[in-house]
Amino acid sequence: MKQPLVEIQALKKSFQGNPVLSGIDLCIDSNQLTVLIGPSGCGKSTLLRCLNGIETFDEGRISIAGLTLDGNSASGRTAARAYPRKMHQLRSMVGMVFQSFNLFPHMSTLDNVAFPPVIVKGIPRSDARVQAFALLKKVGLADKGNLFPAQLSGGQQQRAAIARALAMKPRILLYDEPTSALDPTLVDEVLEVMKELDSEGITQLVVTHEMRFARDAADKVVFMSDGVIVEEGTAGKIFSDPLDNRTRQFLRRFL
Amino acid sequence: MQPLIRKCSSLLAFCAVLCAAPAFAPAQTSSRSPITWGADAEGGAPYEFQDPQNPSRIIGFEVDIVNAIGRILGRPTQFVQNQWDGLIPGLERGNYRMVVSGLEITPDRSRVIRFSRPYYVTYEQLVVRKKESRIRTLDDCSRKKVGTLKASLAERMLYERNDLQVLSYDGQINAYEDLLNGRVDAVLMDYIIGLYNVASIPGLRITGPPLGRIEYGIAVRKDDAELVEEIDAALTQMIASGELRRILENWNLWTPVCNGILGKAGPPNQQHPDYDTYLESRLKKNSGWEKVVQYAGYLPLLAKGAVVTLELSIMSMILAVFAGLNIALARLYAPRFLRTFAVGYIELIRGTPLLVQLFLIFYGLPHIGIRLSPMLAAVLGLALNYSAYEAENYRAGIQSIPKTQMEAALALGMTQMQALRYVIIPQAIRMVIPPVTNDFIALLKDSSLVSVITMVELTKAYSELASIHYDYLGIGLLAAAMYFLIGLPFVRLARLAERYFTPGGRSIIGGKQKQVD
Numbered sequence: 187m188k189q190p191l192v193e194i195q196a197l198k199k200s201f202q203g204n205p206v207l208s209g210i211d212l213c214i215d216s217n218q219l220t221v222l223i224g225p226s227g228c229g230k231s232t233l234l235r236c237l238n239g240i241e242t243f244d245e246g247r248i249s250i251a252g253l254t255l256d257g258n259s260a261s262g263r264t265a266a267r268a269y270p271r272k273m274h275q276l277r278s279m280v281g282m283v284f285q286s287f288n289l290f291p292h293m294s295t296l297d298n299v300a301f302p303p304v305i306v307k308g309i310p311r312s313d314a315r316v317q318a319f320a321l322l323k324k325v326g327l328a329d330k331g332n333l334f335p336a337q338l339s340g341g342q343q344q345r346a347a348i349a350r351a352l353a354m355k356p357r358i359l360l361y362d363e364p365t366s367a368l369d370p371t372l373v374d375e376v377l378e379v380m381k382e383l384d385s386e387g388i389t390q391l392v393v394t395h396e397m398r399f400a401r402d403a404a405d406k407v408v409f410m411s412d413g414v415i416v417e418e419g420t421a422g423k424i425f426s427d428p429l430d431n432r433t434r435q436f437l438r439r440f441l
Numbered sequence: 442m443q444p445l446i447r448k449c450s451s452l453l454a455f456c457a458v459l460c461a462a463p464a465f466a467p468a469q470t471s472s473r474s475p476i477t478w479g480a481d482a483e484g485g486a487p488y489e490f491q492d493p494q495n496p497s498r499i500i501g502f503e504v505d506i507v508n509a510i511g512r513i514l515g516r517p518t519q520f521v522q523n524q525w526d527g528l529i530p531g532l533e534r535g536n537y538r539m540v541v542s543g544l545e546i547t548p549d550r551s552r553v554i555r556f557s558r559p560y561y562v563t564y565e566q567l568v569v570r571k572k573e574s575r576i577r578t579l580d581d582c583s584r585k586k587v588g589t590l591k592a593s594l595a596e597r598m599l600y601e602r603n604d605l606q607v608l609s610y611d612g613q614i615n616a617y618e619d620l621l622n623g624r625v626d627a628v629l630m631d632y633i634i635g636l637y638n639v640a641s642i643p644g645l646r647i648t649g650p651p652l653g654r655i656e657y658g659i660a661v662r663k664d665d666a667e668l669v670e671e672i673d674a675a676l677t678q679m680i681a682s683g684e685l686r687r688i689l690e691n692w693n694l695w696t697p698v699c700n701g702i703l704g705k706a707g708p709p710n711q712q713h714p715d716y717d718t719y720l721e722s723r724l725k726k727n728s729g730w731e732k733v734v735q736y737a738g739y740l741p742l743l744a745k746g747a748v749v750t751l752e753l754s755i756m757s758m759i760l761a762v763f764a765g766l767n768i769a770l771a772r773l774y775a776p777r778f779l780r781t782f783a784v785g786y787i788e789l790i791r792g793t794p795l796l797v798q799l800f801l802i803f804y805g806l807p808h809i810g811i812r813l814s815p816m817l818a819a820v821l822g823l824a825l826n827y828s829a830y831e832a833e834n835y836r837a838g839i840q841s842i843p844k845t846q847m848e849a850a851l852a853l854g855m856t857q858m859q860a861l862r863y864v865i866i867p868q869a870i871r872m873v874i875p876p877v878t879n880d881f882i883a884l885l886k887d888s889s890l891v892s893v894i895t896m897v898e899l900t901k902a903y904s905e906l907a908s909i910h911y912d913y914l915g916i917g918l919l920a921a922a923m924y925f926l927i928g929l930p931f932v933r934l935a936r937l938a939e940r941y942f943t944p945g946g947r948s949i950i951g952g953k954q955k956q957v958d
Contacts, residue, residue, distance in 0.1 A: 240848055278854035288849035292868050305863055306854040
């Protein structure tokens with residue numbers, strides 16, 4: 187059997203004594219769209235932030251494409267200082283799309299996509315521009331490069347943020363509730379882009395409350411509650427025949 | 442006692458303490474190099490002052506005496522401007538080799554510096570309004586208000602009496618003006634100050650007998666025995682040849698107490714051309730057009746001061762902004778000990794007066810072997826002081842950028858340094874432009890404090906001019922206008938910078954977007 191791209195083992199994390207993640211085991215395969223669902227405060231976002239090294243974790247292990255990070259129980263220090271080199275390596279392999287987009291407001295949309303690879307990877311500016319044009323075109327913003335984030339709609343901003351994350355050529359792309367801050371009419375344009383990327387074989391892990399999207403597009407659905415993974419399976423399995431009572435109760439509110 | 446602006450006498454005391462310690466040995470100068478002498482041209486007539494006919498030239502009876510000494514010793518002399526407060530500290534630190542500025546020989550001063558034999562002898566003198574007939578002596582001043590100069594011998598004399606109210610002034614003109622306006626009933630100052638002011642201010646007159654005795658001496662460093670011997674020899678020769686008497690007579694300064702001490706006894710010569718020239722220029726009433734020409738004549742000196750102010754302000758602001766950014770970054774992101782250091786630096790620098798910092802840098806550091814030029818000390822002092830304020834501006838700016846911006850940058854694989862440089866600081870700069878502009882304008886005006894370390898900038902140029910032309914209003918408005926005008930372009934520049942840093946101002950990656958297929 188093929189080695190999974192991401193392997194999470196017995197991951198634990200607490201904030202000031204309050205456990206947020208109490209033993210997470212999860213594998214994510216390449217080229218798949220995995221959707222993480224669960225009630226608010228169950229630790230989904232924290233798990234995502236551990237995965238791209240914004241947050242440290244106390245116990246357990248994360249392996250991504252051969253890079254292994256062990257828990258650092260001497261926490262309380264900020265992530266960047268704990269073991270900076272490995273965290274930095276991790277971040278360069280993992281892309282992140284935020285709920286509030288977090289585009290850089292002082293750069294044009296084109297610069298938002300083109301400039302980070304120039305800084306981080308040192309690729310020539312002209313190459314970065316060509317790549318950025320192509321990515322903007324892919325997310326449907328071919329004519330918006332000269333505009334600034336403040337001049338874009340929420341949906342356009344989030345698509346630009348996806349293009350920005352893709353420009354770093356990550357092994358996996360993480361989404362932290364990418365459509366929660368959007369006007370309902372703008373949600374679909376973002377989800378369409380994610381589906382399109384899935385069809386291109388890009389590995390994605392999505393935390394979302396869009397159950398329709400999870401059911402229609404996910405290769406795998408993972409349900410989390412109270413800091414643990416309750417169950418996981420194909421979208422069909424989770425949505426039509428959940429094993430656990432908590433999953434059933436949660437889904438009943440959406441469907 | 443010389444009439445001078447005396448600010449911050451406590452600071453003077455502080456400096457005297459600093460400088461009481463034995464100073465480093467000054468570099469020995471060859472006999473051909475000029476003898477530098479320190480004085481404050483703001484002291485006014487007849488000591489040393491700007492020639493009303495040509496304000497860039499310094500004249501006065503002490504200038505004539507120094508020139509005569511130089512001629513006898515076969516060496517040129519060079520005038521060095523310094524605020525009166527700082528004359529002795531400046532001597533100690535080696536800015537000049539001697540002080541000739543109406544310095545009275547007192548036991549206090551003789552402990553720190555060395556005096557030559559007296560080059561002038563005079564006394565205190567009461568001045569009253571013309572119509573005042575009851576006051577002739579200090580006894581007549583009982584229960585009345587008497588004005589004098591701060592920290593002068595006259596002041597000490599007045600304080601010894603318990604029956605009158607003493608008002609101490611910073612400048613002689615203010616005291617005489619208050620006498621004229623009736624705010625004080627009499628003014629007690631050195632005779633020669635009274636002489637020159639009474640002659641030029643109608644409505645005042647000298648009254649009563651001479652009081653006490655004052656000797657002016659040339660001050661050199663304690664260890665400069667060679668120079669003081671040369672000066673004494675030159676003075677002795679000038680007294681014997683009658684040259685000193687001639688100089689004093691030209692300025693109408695020869696009084697009976699000088700007889701025998703400063704030259705042969707005898708009735709004074711009634712010809713005093715230098716005194717007459719001064720009075721003539723002082724009493725001349727200018728017509729409208731002449732006034733314009735007169736004010737235009739002040740412009741070159743004020744402009745020279747303005748250039749110094751501008752140079753000083755720009756250089757120190759550049760340093761302050763650069764240092765401030767680094768201190769703010771250290772405070773926010775550096776390892777713990779550096780962070781503590783940054784906080785300590787900010788609190789310490791912000792919590793102490795700029796004036797004390799300037800004194801410490803200019804007069805204090807030479808005691809541990811660091812001697813900076815006045816310009817360098819001024820720039821360093823201002824930059825040091827303002828860097829603390831700029832650091833806090835930057836900290837406010839950086840902290841106003843949402844944390845998510847840093848997270849997004851890190852998530853893209855940037856290091857913390859890259860995130861700061863390309864994402865956080867460019868956004869923060871826009872936020873700090875208004876407060877930094879504010880501080881620059883404040884610095885432009887604070888730079889007037891550097892006159893205490895011998896710099897002649899705009900404010901000093903103004904007060905020198907105002908004190909000899911007795912025109913604090915007109916020249917003051919000119920100086921204020923100059924400050925306003927040199928600040929203005931920077932306000933415009935700040936607005937441009939704000940626009941530049943506003944999203945939409947420019948593209949980083951360059952080029953306009955075109956379709957790429």
